[in-house]
Amino acid sequence: MLENLKHIKEAWYTSHNFYFSCGGDECHSSTYSYAWATDIDHNVFLCELALTRSLNRSIDSLPGILIHEITHFDDVLMAGDYAFGVDGAENLAYSAP
Numbered sequence: 001m002l003e004n005l006k007h008i009k010e011a012w013y014t015s016h017n018f019y020f021s022c023g024g025d026e027c028h029s030s031t032y033s034y035a036w037a038t039d040i041d042h043n044v045f046l047c048e049l050a051l052t053r054s055l056n057r058s059i060d061s062l063p064g065i066l067i068h069e070i071t072h073f074d075d076v077l078m079a080g081d082y083a084f085g086v087d088g089a090e091n092l093a094y095s096a097p
């Protein structure tokens with residue numbers, strides 16, 4: 001986990017540019033945001049729902065969503081969406097730390 005965080009920080013500060021835009025073809029009413037893992041230009045699409053989220057430290061905050069999305073890129077962490085929500089994350093942490 002700590003290694004993963006270091007990796008995200010490194011990607012954020014040094015190795016890549018990320019492009020965040022509002023809206024996208026894949027935005028649905030229940031979609032916060034999305035990104036394509038193989039996109040070498042690192043585009044992150046923020047849907048309307050994401051823009052209603054808090055900027056402060058809280059669950060599903062906008063900054064949290066941004067960090068979540070950049071972990072999906074193959075050259076950042078290649079992270080998949082294995083579980084959603086606090087309970088899902090907790091269960092995953094126990095079963096596959």
Ligand SMILES: [Zn+2]
Pocket residue numbers: 068069072080081
């Ligand atoms: Zn995701």
